[in-house]
Amino acid sequence: MAQASDDHRLISVLQKAEGFLGARGCATPRLDAQVLLAHVLGCDRVRLYVDHDKPLGPVELGRYRELIRRRAQREPVAYLIGEKEFWSLTLKVDRRVLVPRPDTETVLEEARALWPAGGPATFADVGTGSGCLACALASMFPAARGVATDRSADALALAAENLARLGFAERVETRLGDLLAPLAGGRQELLVSNPPYVRSAEIAALEPEIRLFEPRLALDGGADGLSLVRALVQAAPEHLVPGGWLVLEVGDGAAEAVAGLCVAAGLGELHTRRDLAGLERVVAARRC
Ligand SMILES: C[S@@+](CC[C@H](N)C(=O)[O-])C[C@H]1O[C@@H](n2cnc3c(N)ncnc32)[C@H](O)[C@@H]1O
The missing domain is CATH 3.40.50.150 (Vaccinia Virus protein VP39)
Known part of the structure; x- marks a missing residue:
């Protein structure tokens, strides 16, 4: 149980996303993973460091996974977050x-x-x-x-x-x-x-x-x-x-x-x- 909730901590989710995007050929996987998570949470990237131990809720996790899936297909981050x-x-x-x-x-x-x-x-x-x-x-x-x-x-x-x-x-x-x-x-x-x-x-x-x-x-x-x-x-x-x-x-x-x-x-x-x-x-x- 404790292990499962640990897996949903921001830091773990980010690390997994970074590894996944890197393996799919994205040039800046860490940055992309952070920008997309900050977008889902409606915060800036600094907040991700401050809150690194907090767990993500199921709705946020679902939205994030969908964005990571699309990014892994190489859709530009700007289209995913809708702004540049x-x-x-x-x-x-x-x-x-x-x-x-x-x-x-x-x-x-x-x-x-x-x-x-x-x-x-x-x-x-x-x-x-x-x-x-x-x-x-x-x-x-x-x-x-x-x-x-x-x-x-x-x-x-x-x-x-x-x-x-x-x-x-x-x-x-x-x-x-x-x-x-x-x-x-x-x-x-x-x-x-x-x-x-x-x-x-x-x-x-x-x-x-x-x-x-x-x-x-x-x-x-x-x-x-x-x-x-x-x-x-x-x-x-x-x-x-x-x-x-x-x-x-x-x-x-x-x-x-x-x-x-x-x-x-x-x-x-x-x-x-x-x-x-x-x-x-x-x-x-x-x-x-
Ligand atoms: C390289 S994009 C530049 C867009 C924007 N100025 C920028 O820098 O991000 C070229 C733009 O020219 C438009 N375009 C292509 N052929 C055109 C034409 N014959 N007459 C007018 N616009 C054209 C495209 O639709 C596109 O929006």
Whole structure:
């Protein structure tokens, strides 16, 4: 009896979950086990250490086991808990959208460097997904008005929800459509995008979290990974005010090719910005 209740102590449950997730190939099994348990208990991870000796009730145990089962099938933690931190904002996420990545914050660092004071009056986030970039730009530039677009109506619905939850819906409009088409009739001071840029043939080799769960529309950049980028860069000048900036997230090793596309489209003042891993992650170019 005593042994059975011991097995339901937080510490034992966590250890078992960690071992199980590790054996199923999860890269960060301890962290995942803790985040999921904290989610079930509605507490932060520190509380798990404080309460390590407490037993879990049957309802909590059942909910936790179900989440661990799904995580072992490599469903991303962000989808399991329904949210992701990005630029110090908490965004709702689910399988309609890509899970926002820390690398994408490089786009925002670039925007902040371009406008160290004040900010653009207008911006657009093309392929907004969860709305992470649009929300972050709205929070960084409180006087700016923005447009967030996506070809996926499902993604756009979630972006609209995030914009509303965070209090930005008054200033940022969502528009459905292909690339820059929804921006027709206006010109922006800042255009940002993290477009799909994985080569089609490389998708099958991605981690299960990505290839099995994230929307293919958010990943697939065509044969060379540049299909969407090419179309976006070509059309960008007519959607920018003179002096306006295009700031793009790019795939590993793609910065030079994307810079070449910008030059061919007549954009200038090109520069790149590295992510935390030291990779050229962002290309910025200006309409002269
Ligand atoms: C890599 S995800 C980026 C999402 C979000 N900006 C982020 O950084 O997490 C690319 C997004 O572009 C959208 N997308 C794909 N093709 C598109 C197109 N032709 N026009 C507009 N959006 C597109 C996808 O639905 C997806 O939401």
